[in-house]
Amino acid sequence: MLSWLSGKRILLESENEGIHGIATYDSSINTYSVMIGNFNPFSKKIDLKIKNLNEKVMVRPFKLV
Numbered sequence: 001m002l003s004w005l006s007g008k009r010i011l012l013e014s015e016n017e018g019i020h021g022i023a024t025y026d027s028s029i030n031t032y033s034v035m036i037g038n039f040n041p042f043s044k045k046i047d048l049k050i051k052n053l054n055e056k057v058m059v060r061p062f063k064l065v
Contacts (some may be wrong), residue, residue, distance in 0.1 A: 005033050019046060032057065 007026025017048060018040035024033050038044050050057075 005035060007031070007033075016040070016046075017042065019044060 005024045005025045010023045010025055011020045017062040021036035
């Protein structure tokens with residue numbers, strides 16, 4: 001999974017102490033990657049907001065179970 005996170009690391013913030021993540025941008029393949037983990041003792045719904053993008057992007061979510 002971490003191999004998907006190639007390129008330059010970019011800021012990812014969470015308002016919940018149990019939600020953590022990593023975000024990267026790889027200019028060689030023009031790809032943003034985000035991995036989010038829930039470390040709360042219960043399921044938690046998140047609201048993902050991506051700011052300051054000057055281009056159209058395609059989102060492809062992958063859920064690990």
